[in-house]
Amino acid sequence: MRENLIAVKTISVIKKAFREYYFNQSKAIEEPLKMEQREFGYMHFGQAGMLRHLSFKSMKELDAVLVREAPSDVYCSNAYYRFPTQQPMQEKQWLGADLIFDIDGKDLGMPCVPSHSYSVCINCGYVSPPEQDEERSSYSCPSCTCKKADHVSIPCSKCIDGSKKEVRRLMDFLLADIGLEHNAINIYFSGNNGFHVHINDDACISLDPQARSDLVGYISGTGLMLESIGVRKTNTEDLFSIKFPKSGLTYGWRRRITEKLKIDMTSAIKLKNIVNQNGGYNAFKVELDTLAKHMGVRIDPQVTTDVHRVFRMPGTLNSKSGLSKTKSSDLYSFDPFVDACLLGDGKVSVRVKTPVKLKLKRNSFNISKESAEMPAYAAVYLMCKGLAEAY
């Protein structure tokens, strides 16, 4: 009973902060292009499921709902529909969809992650502090023995730098290979631990899921054939010959790989030796697959190929952190813990479940005591992560 009351109080505090944000900072929410053709959706705190298939004719209409409902998360479709509110999906009449890439910090395998990851029991909310060697599969809550936990991370600057590096690699593919204009690429901090890269290019809007999937393969380095760099399999098992492609090796993946292997159109013998040193055609194929994967960008393939997805709306708050999905005009100087931390700084009392360190709006918090009073933006951040509750 008491836990329930605390949970309700915690939600109420977070909701109040979110409502204040939507009331005071409605200008921060970006109006999507062709708003009337988009499907919108949002979620409520403490409730499963999303209210989808909504339509808003103007930002004013949307702002009013955000202030009234103070949703936990707000979404807008990448797709344009003739009838965005119709169901099932095929009745909406798809007209096209923005091309979007998702780089999620948790998929990058950063070595620092275990040192700032916490297990939050889904049953009682007990927080286990970071343990370097802990096997997640063997989790058992020390308080209630429940076997399931949410694993939450407080991304550090290294995590953010890792994601930024991935965004820069994506930019290289999009600019040099795919030929997009710089100003057609909009980079957003996701509001938690990653970046969404939105492409504003009319030609990309009509691409179907298969075309997007092919593009994902290109950017992530999947499916590169040895023949592309001139290693051709002969009919006999594992034998090969070298014949460079007519179109050359100067650009794109061919350039990336051949530079790495230090070969060019004159190095047929050298390439032959490289293949042989790697154990022949089949073994070299495995090697090349690994190399291409390593050189490719770690984007979430599902996100880019889905043309009916709803995405967090730029300028709205992420309920996993209380940070905002914020556009980054200069990736080098962008600091999500400053630039996307937009909640107020009125004092809030919280009970912190575990000792924790964080830095928001250039203020460092090193909390070791159970009860603390801190600015709303920091309190909400910890409550959204499940590491603190209203006191």
Add this chain to the structure above:
Amino acid sequence: MSNLSSIRMAGSDLAKYPFLNEAGEYLRESSFGWEELDRPDMKYIIDRAAERIEMEVDGKIYDNLERYEIEILTFLISLVIIKSIGIDQVLRKFALAEARRAEKFLTEDLRKQSEIKRRSIFTKIFEDLFKLKIIISEDQRLFKVRVVDYLARASHFHEQEWKLINRLVHNGYVYLDADETVRLIRNELSVLIYDKVKGMTLPILPQGIKSKADQLRLKLISRYERRRSAAVTDYPPCIKHALEVMNRGDNLPHSARVMLATYMLAIGKPVDEIVLMFEKAPDFNEKITRYQVEHLAGMKGSHTKYSVPSCDKLRNENLCFATAECDGLINPVQFGRKKK
């Protein structure tokens, strides 16, 4: 577009590419009328048209070239006969073979013609008909198309070599040789011819054409009706296996579901019946299944009709359960047909 319209096609071009708008203009300018088809000297052209259809329905390319006046009329009469036959599979086969015929000539032309000639014909055909802009590469050896234009077409090809990652890609363009560039629009050429026939309204046909069309119809209808019944009663082992798994209520992998649905569509099963086949799937949802089957049938989404995966592909996905009867097949839809 204005500079495109100033390019005049030579007669020899119209002979090879009779689907171009100029061919229609030629007919209009020469005040051609249907009644002329009853003239005795038209018999040669009607016979040529029938020969062209028969060869092409058998999957061969009719590349016998005459003067353009004859070629344009032969093409027109072929379309009229195909429309009059009224069997969709015959039209599909004809449209594909016509596309391959044009593809063959285009590739040859590209290889041998001078740069200016090459550029004008190519630009015209690709941009006029398919809204595809082709640019000659900097070193004049290759052609380049925009990445998005490439993806919209090549991502539907099954071969790994067509994946974007296996292409030379730079600064928004994909570099292709002549054969590859033409291959890119084969499907669209075929759709263009298919749509031309679909959209035709037949006049009262002169006797010479009508009797030829009736003869061909009689010949082809038995072939196609027999094919349909043979395929429906006799499923290949891969399909039988998938149906067994499905009927047990076990979970069938996505790739097997695609195989099952595309196969059933290919043999002409109605969407309603196909949807019911998935009824026992543990995650069955009629609305979703219907949407997916309709999507595969080309009725939804990108309007691409998906073909049945090849035996090679099914083997790679561990969905092949070949028996001796499968010998020599490259696609499950051939099962039961080649047996006879």
